[in-house]
Amino acid sequence: MRSTLESTLPWWIAGPVLGLVIVSLLGLANKRFGVLGGVTDLVQGSTEGRGLRSWRALLVLGIVLGGLAYTLLAGAPDAGSTYSWLDAHLSLGGEVALLFGAGLLIGVGARTAGGCTSGHGLTGAALLSPASIVSISTIMATAVTTTLILDAVV
Amino acid sequence: MKLRLAALALGIVTGFVFAWARMTDPNTFHRMLALDSARIYLLMAAAVSVAFAGARLLRGRRALLTGATISWTMTRPTKSHVVGSVLFGIGWGISEACPGPTAAQLGAGRVLALAVAAGVLVGVKLQPRLAGAAEPAAHRSSGAPIPAVQGADVL
Numbered sequence: 122m123r124s125t126l127e128s129t130l131p132w133w134i135a136g137p138v139l140g141l142v143i144v145s146l147l148g149l150a151n152k153r154f155g156v157l158g159g160v161t162d163l164v165q166g167s168t169e170g171r172g173l174r175s176w177r178a179l180l181v182l183g184i185v186l187g188g189l190a191y192t193l194l195a196g197a198p199d200a201g202s203t204y205s206w207l208d209a210h211l212s213l214g215g216e217v218a219l220l221f222g223a224g225l226l227i228g229v230g231a232r233t234a235g236g237c238t239s240g241h242g243l244t245g246a247a248l249l250s251p252a253s254i255v256s257i258s259t260i261m262a263t264a265v266t267t268t269l270i271l272d273a274v275v
Numbered sequence: 276m277k278l279r280l281a282a283l284a285l286g287i288v289t290g291f292v293f294a295w296a297r298m299t300d301p302n303t304f305h306r307m308l309a310l311d312s313a314r315i316y317l318l319m320a321a322a323v324s325v326a327f328a329g330a331r332l333l334r335g336r337r338a339l340l341t342g343a344t345i346s347w348t349m350t351r352p353t354k355s356h357v358v359g360s361v362l363f364g365i366g367w368g369i370s371e372a373c374p375g376p377t378a379a380q381l382g383a384g385r386v387l388a389l390a391v392a393a394g395v396l397v398g399v400k401l402q403p404r405l406a407g408a409a410e411p412a413a414h415r416s417s418g419a420p421i422p423a424v425q426g427a428d429v430l
Contacts, residue, residue, distance in 0.1 A: 183286015224394015263364025
């Protein structure tokens with residue numbers, strides 16, 4: 122069990138399972154899977170409700186609990202104070218500040234665009250919504266460009 | 276109530292899969308976004324394909340919990356979608372985590388994900404005010420509806 126969980130779940134299992142999560146929400150309640158909506162309901166609320174009265178916020182809470190369940194069963198590969206390749210280049214304070222700033226861009230940007238990688242990139246793209254296809258294409262192009270620039274400069 | 280329980284359960288599956296597929300490790304997204312690995316692109320394509328097929332099978336049927344007719348509408352792209360997605364993409368490129376994996380990282384014990392998550396919460400909260408400030412004064416005084424970059428409807 123433990124060794125199975127320690128080896129990375131292949132994309133051809135993980136992807137279809139996430140696809141089925143999207144299909145399940147549609148089939149159970151005609152709802153769209155998306156993480157940003159849950160964050161919005163946590164901080165502000167919507168017609169779906171506010172805080173944990175909103176199913177969208179509970180979806181996000183579930184994702185946190187799913188990460189916790191994995192870490193308990195698989196030996197906590199993510200636990201601790203390491204983050205990414207930035208660790209080697211920044212002080213802890215500098216890294217916290219940079220990651221907070223990146224989070225701000227993500228929060229402001231996702232809400233401006235009306236969705237994030239899950240809402241636009243998975244659900245909206247699967248429903249062939251033009252706004253979602255434009256959004257996820259823009260997100261990918263920008264994120265790849267940002268990464269290639271950072272790799273070249275740092 | 277049933278919908279909230281279902282959402283919680285589906286969220287747990289999602290978070291577990293994110294962690295098991297190592298999407299809670301920023302290096303996974305670094306390899307993806309530096310174009311060193313096709314794995315996450317394939318994962319997303321597989322998810323979209325399954326969701327595409329499932330959605331078409333379900334279209335027009337009744338949702339099991341709510342009885343609503345399963346349907347969706349097409350949204351036309353606006354300037355908000357492009358501007359917001361550029362900001363989002365820069366943030367994703369720096370943090371190498373988007374909101375779903377960040378949530379899973381919190382559960383998985385990655386302490387610095389707290390910094391990203393705090394930024395996301397504050398950014399989502401502040402966005403309407405920032406959009407209001409960016410709105411041209413002419414729009415505000417004339418009471419014209421929906422400026423170009425106010426924010427698209429959240430999915």
